[in-house]
Amino acid sequence: MATRLTADLPNVELLDSYGRLLDLVRTREAVTRPELSSRTGLGRTAITQRTTVLLDAGLLEEGELNASTGGRQARSLRFAKDAGRILCAELGATGFTAGITDLTGSVLASRHVECAIAQGPELVLDEVEKILDELLATEGCAPEDVWGVGVGVPGPVEFATGRPSEPPIMPGWNNFGVRERLGARFQAPVWVDNEVNLLCLGELRTPGASVGGELLYIKIGTGIGAGISSAGQLHRGAQGCAGDIGHAAVSDDSAVICRCGKTGCLEALAGGAALARDAEALAGGGHSEPLARILRENGSLTSIDVAAAAQAGDHQAVQLLTQAGKRIGAMLATLVNFYNPQVILLGGRVSDAGDLFLASIRETIYRRSLPLSTRELRIDRARLGDEGGLIGAAYMVLDELFAVHYFGDWLPAGSPAGMPHLTG
Amino acid sequence: MATRLTADLPNVELLDSYGRLLDLVRTREAVTRPELSSRTGLGRTAITQRTTVLLDAGLLEEGELNASTGGRQARSLRFAKDAGRILCAELGATGFTAGITDLTGSVLASRHVECAIAQGPELVLDEVEKILDELLATEGCAPEDVWGVGVGVPGPVEFATGRPSEPPIMPGWNNFGVRERLGARFQAPVWVDNEVNLLCLGELRTPGASVGGELLYIKIGTGIGAGISSAGQLHRGAQGCAGDIGHAAVSDDSAVICRCGKTGCLEALAGGAALARDAEALAGGGHSEPLARILRENGSLTSIDVAAAAQAGDHQAVQLLTQAGKRIGAMLATLVNFYNPQVILLGGRVSDAGDLFLASIRETIYRRSLPLSTRELRIDRARLGDEGGLIGAAYMVLDELFAVHYFGDWLPAGSPAGMPHLTG
Incomplete structure (x- = not known):
């Protein structure tokens, strides 16, 4: 891996041009x-x-000779993706996934562990550190190989400081110094962000099929949230809580009270928990024999069960899904008019509920948005699977490490353990 | 004014550092x-x-000697704001304002002219060019003093090409080459954008009270539109039509058909035209004597009349304004959750309708948004008055002219008439 160089005070202009070349x-x-x-x-x-x-x-690293269009053949250069390693962790409500990636964001090893985030930061981060240590050992990495750490959490984060900011489902985490703790432990710079932002970033940075710079990533799980990009950069908002569309009012119906305490919220009517709740009511009320059967077998219903029943032809399950799709589509139509995205990607467990669900979302967006906004709009399922959050966390670290201004920003205060210092 | 220098092919890195210094x-x-x-x-x-x-x-230019904190006094430098001039035009539905600014965006001279945009680009731009010529003559400017031209139009624009993109109230303008025409006429680079974007940019770049980088500018006139900034840059969206919130669905009521052909649109229920229509119905139906009196005097009612009647204590007018404010506030609450802006500025004629209107918008936003999103949110009236659009157009040109990469982008293809070429 890369050797460590030492530098005098940086010449920012010089470092800029290194960063740009790299x-x-x-x-x-x-x-x-x-x-x-x-x-x-x-x-x-x-x-x-x-x-x-x-x-x-x-x-x-030196690469192979390039086919030339005349004159001397030019040797291509390759980015040394194994010069360092990135540690990542995606923390969810009931468990986390930790992993190691190379410097291109490819996951080399990962593990999922059940662990309630509500236990608070000390216990959860103990566990995260333990798993990351094990992964480092398995991969044969030395401490100085770690160039950065990226963490995703299920709540708003003040990105500049890496501190969770009044996260509703993370008791004890408000304002906790995740960066300081993991930075001291792994002797590397740490960045923390909301998990939906990282899912969005993962899709944005993954090479291959371009999603453009104006991407909306909609995660439909138990709750509903959005990751937003503008000109290829994440839009995090003034307090780092942009994308919280789950609690937008979409109905005057005050019968259902949302977990936020208000009524009419999108996620209380169309999120995964809402689908499960409505499905259990249908099953209990004798309106759907397929759903009632699954309820008897499993003791509870999930959005996946609703999707399965709908695919098997259950009329009530079809209704539930299309209603939820329409609610979500109506909200997205407003966001399409407001934000004019190039691509909308639907992720999260509920978005796997099948073509019917996707179709009702699409149909509502096309019906309610302005024609110009939807002329080239693509609405698709997210491409990255379970590892999307990890990959996004790695890209976040890489974005920050290799930002044109990175070397200038970091060198004076000391650079990450294994990161080479450059002298011009 | 500045002399013209000539340059060989630009060294981008060198030019970057000039741009940055400037x-x-x-x-x-x-x-x-x-x-x-x-x-x-x-x-x-x-x-x-x-x-x-x-x-x-x-x-x-060399400035005065700076008070020093020890050692030799350093002479300060001043940007030569009179080295060139910017031409601006803000085109509205029924008239345009044209003006000349210096290189800091200060308006030196301007004129408003009645001129229906529906006459099409040839006739309207003839008129704009005539007025700009007159202003140039009045200010004693030579053709080479013009460093750039900025134009705002009341419809979506593809910013990269400066062409209006299916603008609904601008027949004949779709895809018209505004840049090519004005660029040939004034021998200077031209940039074109939607007027609400320019109003937003004007507020964003005006020195003094900071609005932060995450600003939403809401124009409430006949219609309703938004200008959006992310990290201090305008977010224009994939087709340049971001901010079109007037046609977001905010009601299931299908009684009122919007000018876009759909029902339930925000501007059909809460825009200036909607207020005037509802006020005329109240006056005609004998529900409001103050409104009926103004209707008899003027033959029609405007949102300003509604505001005046409300301020005079007319209960029905108060109702109209607070209802409209609540509709707009509910939409903005969704956008606050989604976008997490730092500041919302309300502009356009209707936003002058008094404290009652502003209060009902604010109250609804605070009630329906997430507490974290509104913790430091400021909701105010726009600060720039009638010249806001002109000032924004000037800032657009200045942003593009003095972008760090500007010199590199422009020099190969020839630079604006009076703009100096630099040799390093």
């Missing part, structure tokens, strides 16, 4: 020295000198 | 050479050399 190779926008030269405007001598520093630092 | 002085973040050095990391020699080029180019 980022161009990392994202594969420019991989040969001539390409780097034409993309940055730096001369051949400067490019040779700076790529040599990055090669010596172990951040770049 | 921007630091322009925004007054760093005004002395030592401050510029510590902000950019550039050494003393480089700063001296580059500021000399910018001084010679007429973009910077």
